[in-house]
Amino acid sequence: QVQLVQSGTEVKKPGASVNISCKASGYTFTRYYINWVRQAPGQGLEWMGIISPGDGSTSHAQKFQGRVTMTRDVSTSTVYMELSSLRSEDTAVYYCARETDGFDVWGQGTMVTVS
Amino acid sequence: SALTQPASVSGSPGQSITISCTGISDVGGYKSVYWYQQHPGKAPKLIIYDVTNRPSGVSIRFSGSKSGNTASLTISGLQAEDEADYFCNAYSTTNTHVVFGGGTKLTVL
Secondary structure (H helix, E strand, O other): OOEEEEOOOEEEOOOOOEEEEEEEEOOOHHHOEEEEEEEOOOOOEEEEEEEOOOOOOEEEOHHHOOOEEEEEEHHHOEEEEEEOOOOHHHOEEEEEEEEEOEEEEEOOOEEEEEO | OOEEOOOEEEEOOOOOEEEEEEOOOOOOOEEEEEEEEEOOOOOOEEEEEOOOEOOOOOOOOEEEEEEOOEEEEEEOOOOHHHOEEEEEEEEEOOOOOEEEEOOEEEEEO
16 A cells, blocks of 8 residues: 655754655555655644655755655655754744645654653 | 634534635646544545545545535535544645645534
């Protein structure tokens, strides 16, 4: 079945970086964009950025300019999102989501705690 | 959020409720609208795409519409399992970026 499986919980200190993986299976990896969305505790959803697994092109929300890097490895059908210069406000669950018409498949989420 | 939703709505089992999402504009603004349902501790689930369409497997009790700069999600025949958070989102036509509404907590009384 189509699924996105993310890496596990992370605890980081302020100023550090975190790298989250999102492994796709059950479909042609290069065919659909992957988005990254985060959700702070008790808060709403916040779009971070998007990557094309086909050509590796990316775009991100202005808020994360200079701090977010998205990459992909076609050989393993995996996308990665690195967020640097972490601060306490980055504590959140981070999701990857496949985009077809809307975000139709989501990863299980990765909890990142900055403390 | 660039898209505005009510913080909460409630209804009794069997009733219908509507959640609004304001700030949608076709001109120089956002294209299409999507709705997501999120139960506590779970990932969001797509329930409406392109304003009015339901993905396969989503109950016909969920419907979407749009009028002017406001999109709406209607849930008819409320059931206890519908109690969740609901989020709208749209794509900006100017930079292809995505925005989410702040979310609406639905309580089934």
